[in-house]
Each structure stands twice: as structure tokens, then as C-alpha cells.
Amino acid sequence: MDTIKIGARWDDNKQTPWFKNAKSKGLLDFVEINFPIAERDNPEKIGLPMLSHTSDNPLCSSHGINENLANLVKQGIERTQSPWTGEHLSLLHGDHNQGALGYVINPLLTNESFKISCRNIEKLKSIYGSCPIALELGPFYFTHSNQDFRNENHFISKVAQATDCKIILDITHYFISCMNLNRDIRESLKDIDKERVIEVHIAGARESANNPGYWFDSHQLPPPKEIWYAASYILPSLPNVQAMTLEYSMEGNESIFVESLEKINKMVKHLL
Amino acid sequence: MKSVQKLYIRLIFSDKMLDQFILNPKTIFELFEITNEERDLFSFVSEEGFKIERSGRQFLIAKELYKCFSRSLEAHSILSVKDFAQSEVLKMFFDSDFFLTSAFFPSIYSGLNGYENIPKFFSLMISSYYNSQLVWEDFSHYLIIAGSYSGYQYYSQYSEGLILNWDDQFLFLLKDHQSIQIPNEVVKEFQYPILQASLGLANFKTT
Numbered sequence: 001m002d003t004i005k006i007g008a009r010w011d012d013n014k015q016t017p018w019f020k021n022a023k024s025k026g027l028l029d030f031v032e033i034n035f036p037i038a039e040r041d042n043p044e045k046i047g048l049p050m051l052s053h054t055s056d057n058p059l060c061s062s063h064g065i066n067e068n069l070a071n072l073v074k075q076g077i078e079r080t081q082s083p084w085t086g087e088h089l090s091l092l093h094g095d096h097n098q099g100a101l102g103y104v105i106n107p108l109l110t111n112e113s114f115k116i117s118c119r120n121i122e123k124l125k126s127i128y129g130s131c132p133i134a135l136e137l138g139p140f141y142f143t144h145s146n147q148d149f150r151n152e153n154h155f156i157s158k159v160a161q162a163t164d165c166k167i168i169l170d171i172t173h174y175f176i177s178c179m180n181l182n183r184d185i186r187e188s189l190k191d192i193d194k195e196r197v198i199e200v201h202i203a204g205a206r207e208s209a210n211n212p213g214y215w216f217d218s219h220q221l222p223p224p225k226e227i228w229y230a231a232s233y234i235l236p237s238l239p240n241v242q243a244m245t246l247e248y249s250m251e252g253n254e255s256i257f258v259e260s261l262e263k264i265n266k267m268v269k270h271l272l
Numbered sequence: 273m274k275s276v277q278k279l280y281i282r283l284i285f286s287d288k289m290l291d292q293f294i295l296n297p298k299t300i301f302e303l304f305e306i307t308n309e310e311r312d313l314f315s316f317v318s319e320e321g322f323k324i325e326r327s328g329r330q331f332l333i334a335k336e337l338y339k340c341f342s343r344s345l346e347a348h349s350i351l352s353v354k355d356f357a358q359s360e361v362l363k364m365f366f367d368s369d370f371f372l373t374s375a376f377f378p379s380i381y382s383g384l385n386g387y388e389n390i391p392k393f394f395s396l397m398i399s400s401y402y403n404s405q406l407v408w409e410d411f412s413h414y415l416i417i418a419g420s421y422s423g424y425q426y427y428s429q430y431s432e433g434l435i436l437n438w439d440d441q442f443l444f445l446l447k448d449h450q451s452i453q454i455p456n457e458v459v460k461e462f463q464y465p466i467l468q469a470s471l472g473l474a475n476f477k478t479t
Contacts, residue, residue, distance in 0.1 A: 012421075036382035038422050056382070062273040068384050091277060093372075101281065101371075101389075103332055108280065108313055112273045141328075142321035146312045180321055214324045 004235075004268045005029040007051060008246040008261065009201075010043050018254050019046045027261040032086070032245045035076035036069065050080035051199075051243065052131075057124070058092040059135075060107035065120045070127045077131045083242075084132040084198060086168050087124070089117060089156055104138040109147040109155045114162075121163040134166035134198050135159060139176035139217055152177065153191035160196050167193065169238065170201035172223065172247075175230045176215040179207075185230055189237060197238045202231055202264065203247035220251035222260050228267070235271055244268060276313060279304040283317060284326050285366040293317060330366065331357045337365075337393050340414045344397065344406040361402055370396040380422040390414055398469075405438045408469040412436050412445045415467075420447065435459060435466045442466075 007030035010019060022028045023046060032051045033043050043050060054073050057065050077085050090104035107113040124133060140152050149155040153174075160167050169192065178185045204221030208214040223231075235241065244264055248257050279300070282289045293300045294317065301311055316322045334357035338345065350356050365371050370392045377391040378384055390411075397407045412434055419430030433446040435454065442454040444462060454462065 036379075036384075038381055039424055040421070062277050066384070069382060072382055072384070091281070093281065101285065101329075101333075103329065105281065105284065105329075108276065110313065116273060140321075141325035142316045142319040144313055144316040144319075146315075180324075208324065211320070211324050214321070216328050 052082035053086035
């Protein structure tokens with residue numbers, strides 16, 4: 001771990017003033033663009049290197065990936081000259097072309113899902129060309145019988161190995177899954193192929209008011225102390241991580257965005 | 273696996289399907305052509321985490337839709353996202369084919385089909401008892417915002433405003449939720465797209 005670049009997720013032009021201010025304070029090294037973006041959007045105006053990412057391709061779908069969308073992301077990769085591009089190991093729909101049904105939906109952890117995911121990723125690789133793909137998981141809430149993998153971390157590691165992909169470890173998703181499934185944060189790390197983790201994400205989360213013990217991802221909140229603690233434990237165990245990305249939405253406020261970036265900068269400086 | 277995926281998604285969103293499944297899983301397995309080997313995968317249905325994940329996912333969609341249709345929903349005493357997340361109309365939406373088929377409008381971000389819940393919910397509303405002028409107005413404002421934002425050809429026609437024809441009355445809707453009634457005889461003077469709305473009209477039409 002020679003250096004970790006610090007960035008934040010960017011969804012549209014409304015966020016640009018926040019990013020420019022954070023850049024002027026020396027808090028940002030890059031911008032992660034969540035493709036596809038609207039045609040009038042212009043993240044280049046921020047004046048920082050860009051990293052490509054998408055949450056919209058159903059890599060685990062038995063109906064295959066959306067090639068039109070993949071071609072749009074490819075244009076994004078070329079536009080940003082991204083060193084790698086992020087993709088979610090997820091489903092988005094039940095039938096072909098139903099569209100996204102409210103954030104990424106986790107696959108069932110079976111050999112069949114594994115084969116489908118590998119096939120879809122190979123297809124995606126043929127579209128993206130030489131740009132490496134980094135895979136990310138959503139937060140998990142339940143297990144099922146007849147799982148062919150120990151857990152989702154085992155699943156993503158095996159898929160990444162079989163398709164020679166990198167991994168994005170979303171620390172918030174990882175923490176939420178550990179809490180929801182009663183797992184130890186340290187113990188669960190052993191199932192992740194840490195050598196392949198090239199990027200980490202960090203975002204807010206909240207514990208359910210009605211169902212204590214269960215947590216939800218929440219991009220309009222700052223990362224709580226539990227997530228910072230998890231990050232400080234996990235980061236030193238990742239030998240090849242090159243980027244740490246904050247996910248914070250415009251529904252929040254700029255001072256929290258800046259404070260969170262300051263904390264990340266402090267943490268990364270302390271680790272190196 | 274396609275059948276497994278289809279049923280899995282149905283169980284996440286449709287309360288009706290989940291109730292039927294709990295009552296008589298065999299019938300549902302047969303309906304979705306789930307093989308005997310695949311049936312055990314669905315043990316998650318009884319897990320607490322599955323119930324919590326479903327409510328979280330449903331709430332996310334409720335939040336997205338409420339932003340657009342709050343005025344229409346208030347007319348039915350649905351006064352907050354929480355109310356909406358528990359409402360019959362949202363359950364009806366999740367049970368319906370509108371939710372689980374492609375949107376007929378392209379996404380404002382990609383120009384591709386099927387990445388928007390708002391047009392799907394609009395289709396349900398105008399095809400049901402909930403159809404009203406307010407639904408059309410809310411959706412018109414969504415189109416205007418999308419038009420000024422998206423940049424994709426499909427939406428740009430709405431970027432400056434549109435005319436809503438409801439019950440032979442013409443309403444000129446502009447940015448920032450402004451609206452002006454236009455006399456029928458001068459409507460042709462306005463060079464804006466016209467949405468043809470009415471009670472009982474199931475299909476979206478524009479002229």
C-alpha cells in the first residue's frame with residue numbers, strides 16, 4: 001500500500017460546487033463518476049482525474065447484461081480514461097429489461113449464479129476492452145439453504161478469481177452485512193481475496209429503528225463511528241488498495257461532506 | 273435459473289405473491305416452474321432479514337415516487353413517505369404488471385428503456401381509480417424537470433414546458449411548478465407539446 005488516492009462519488013452537475021470546494025482544500029484526488037450520466041453533465045469541470053463506476057448493469061442476471069448500457073459505460077471509461085471501472089455483482093430485475101427495481105438486488109449464492117456471473121463478466125470484458133473491472137457487493141440481509149458458497153465474500157472472491165477481476169470492498173456494505181448476519185467484522189475478512197481489493201467505498205449507515213440489530217445503507221448520512229472503526233481495522237489488511245471513495249448524497253449538507261473527507265484524509269495519512 | 277430469479281424478485285416486492293407463497297408454496301412453485309432441486313433455495317422467505325430487506329427496498333421506491341406524486345397522493349390522504357410506503361396504492365403497484373414490465377419512457381440518465389419507476393407508477397395511476405388531473409400535472413412537472421435536466425432527445429421537447437389537455441381544458445405548465453389556464457381558442461398559438469389526458473384513458477399520448 002504505497003499510496004491511497006481519495007475521492008468521492010459524483011452523480012450529477014449539482015454536486016460540482018461541493019467538489020470544487022473540497023478540491024481547493026486539498027481533500028480530493030479524484031472523482032468517481034456513476035455512469036450513465038445525463039448528457040449535459042460535465043464532471044470534467046471539477047478538474048480532477050476521474051474513475052468510472054456503474055450500479056446499473058445486472059451482472060448476476062440469468063437474462064444477461066444490458067449491452068446498450070455497457071456501451072454507454074464504455075464511452076464513460078474512454079471519456080474518463082479510468083484505470084479500472086466498478087461494477088455491482090447484482091440483479092436488477094426479474095424478467096429481461098424490466099429496469100432497475102430500487103437499488104441493486106443480491107444474487108442467490110449458488111453455483112448457477114456463479115456461472116451466470118462469470119459468463120456476464122466475460123461478455124462485459126469483451127465490450128470494455130483492456131480496462132480492468134472491479135466488482136462490488138451490496139449489503140446482505142439473509143442467508144438461504146443450499147448455498148454453494150460460505151457467504152457473499154467467498155462468492156465475490158471466487159468470481160473475481162475466475163474472471164480475473166479486481167474487487168471494490170464497500171466497507172459500509174461489509175459492515176452492514178456483518179451486523180445483519182451476526183458476523184464478526186474481523187473474522188469475515190478471511191473470506192475476501194484481499195490481494196484483489198483495489199478500491200474501498202465508505203458511506204453512511206443507520207440502524208433500523210423498528211428492528212434493532214439490522215442496518216441500512218444511507219448515503220445522506222455521514223459514516224457513523226462504527227464504520228470509521230471498521231475502516232481503520234480493514235484498510236491496513238488490504239495490500240493493494242489504491243483508492244478510497246466517499247459516497248455522500250446531495251440530500252445531506254456540504255459541511256458533512258467536507259468533514260467526512262477530512263476524516264478520510266486523516267485516516268489515510270495515519271496509515272501510510 | 274430464470275424462473276428462480278423471476279420468483280425471487282416477485283417475493284421481494286409483491287405482498288400478494290408472498291402471502292400466496294406462504295399459504296401454498298407448491299402452487300407457486302408450479303406456477304413459476306421451479307424445479308424440485310431449486311425449491312429449497314426459497315427457505316429465506318421465513319427469515320427475519322428477508323422481511324427487513326423487503327421493507328427497505330419498498331421504502332426506497334416509495335421515496336422516489338413520493339417526490340414526484342406527493343400532490344396526487346395527498347388527495348388520497350397519503351401525507352408522507354411513511355404513509356405511502358404502507359399504502360394500498362403502492363402495494364397495488366408492486367403487485368401489478370406495470371412494475372414488472374419495461375417502462376415505456378427512456379431513462380433520463382441513459383436514454384435507454386426501463387430504468388425509471390416514475391413512468392411505471394404513472395401508468396398504474398392513470399389506469400386506475402387514482403386517475404386525476406393532479407396525477408397528470410405531477411407527471412407533467414416530472415417531464416419538464418427531466419427535459420431541462422436530461423439532455424436526451426426524448427425529454428428535451430418538454431424542457432420549456434408543456435400543455436396539458438384535461439377534459440377539454442388546456443393548462444400550460446411551466447418550470448418551477450407554475451401553471452396557467454389557456455383559452456381553447458388560442459391553444460394552437462402555443463408551440464409546446466400537448467399531453468392528452470382524461471379519466472379512463474389508459475395510454476399516454478402526446479401530440
